Amino acid sequence: VVKPHTPLISFPDRRDSPKPNGPPDxxxxxxxxxQRYRRKxxxxxxxxxxxxxxPE
Structure with missing residues (x-):
């Protein structure tokens, strides 16, 4: 008899999370x-x- 598969990793339910409104500013x-990460x-x-x- 084969035992039913039990997932070892559980992922959060993302259906109820709010969607982002667009790209960040x-x-x-x-x-x-x-300052050290900014463009020179x-x-x-x-x-x-x-x-x-x-150079030419």
Whole structure:
């Protein structure tokens, strides 16, 4: 006789949880980021260098 399967992992019922209203506000996320994780500022000289295609 084969015993009925008993799952070892139980997952929460997610049908009753509220749905998110949309993507999070990026500006709010950036404000809460520590300085070390923020994007480094690019100088105008670097921007022009990149736009020209690099060294010639």
């Amino acid at each position: 990026t500006a709010e996320i950036i404000k809460t980021l520590p 500022l690019v100088s105008q000289e670097e921007i022009e260098f990149i736009q020209c295609g690099g």
